[in-house]
Amino acid sequence: MSEKDVETRVREAFAGLHAPEELKASTLQTIEMARFGTERALAPVRRFPSLQTRLALAACLVFAVLGLGAVGAAVLLPSAYVDIDVNPSIELGVNRFDRVVSVRALNDDGEAVLQDVDVVWSTYEDAVDDIGDELASQGYLNADAFVSVTISCGDMEQYQLIESTSRRCLEDEAGQVSCGHASEEERHEAHESGLGVGKWRVWRDLVDSGSSLTAEDAAEMSVRELRDLLSESGEKGDASSSGRHGDGHHHGKGADD
């Protein structure tokens, strides 16, 4: 066997080995839990007997730091993710008990909004009220504004609660509010593009209709501006009309809904 053959065998043997998807997902979850707690609390992470045990222990550590006791990971981990797009794009993680357990900005405008509101551990309703107030005070919510709320959630009851709460909290100040469901894949793909799901859907419709608008450009534009562009290109901008949008339920009080 030549040296070349040996090299090829080694390369091929390892090339067939891929990181398990479950491990990647649980690692991302562990990191988000560390982000939610304090980094100091989780810094000296040592090995645990198993991944499941480790996750449970990490959850307990965070709770101990917060003085809430070891209630369980279900309280810490979001069971639903909500993307709110106006121009600021913000993602909220909501747990099974209707509490916001994670929040992050998806663009610079979202960052600016979140600098002035602290919604972690608020009820979803309080969180959306606070964010709505901040959006209004920064001039993003007005009669012309279009707000897109997309919910990634496997529990229909929770989905309906989030949808109705979102509409109730935002419709008074925004011109139009559209709520819909997003799959995990869509959410992942949208965030990979640097966009909230609502914006991403309109941007994809624009691209499909021949626009050369980049995701970076779309990130700087409001949902209203993107939808206007889409209307100009002859496409119907209502996200619920596209097959790509899955089983979304879209409601809005605007004329085109």
Added chain:
Amino acid sequence: MRDARDIERTMELCADSVWRACVLYLPPSEAEDVFQETFLKYAQHDAPFSDEGHVKAWLLRVAINGCKDVLRSARRRDVSLDERVGLLGDREIDDRSASEGGLREIIDAMDSLGDPPRTQLYLSLCEGYTAKEISRMCNMPEGTVYSWISRGKKRLREVLS
């Protein structure tokens, strides 16, 4: 702490490389722990990286060091090959490109080389790093890296023949 999108992107780009490096040294249950710790350290590492290559090299260095720390503990020094490879299910191994037997034999052979040259050889053959890059990653003179890789290839050929 790093932005979640940054971490997800890095996970997509580098997870396979980090996982392979972990499995080279440890049985899957412990490789999983080192894999998680490696990405957790990345999430907590706020200093900027120059490019994606820099990120990957950093992750591999952290993962390999983490594996060596585990191996240094006496109770794990004699992990059997069966435990290391036998627990790898179909999920981890793509049958199209590598049989379990093939991987078992390769890991066994690389195990027998000792370290060095196992790390240097792995980084060169499987990750495609140059001797200069490996020298920086392993904190070892470039000439010494060349020498270990050359010696390692020769010994690997003898073991696999």
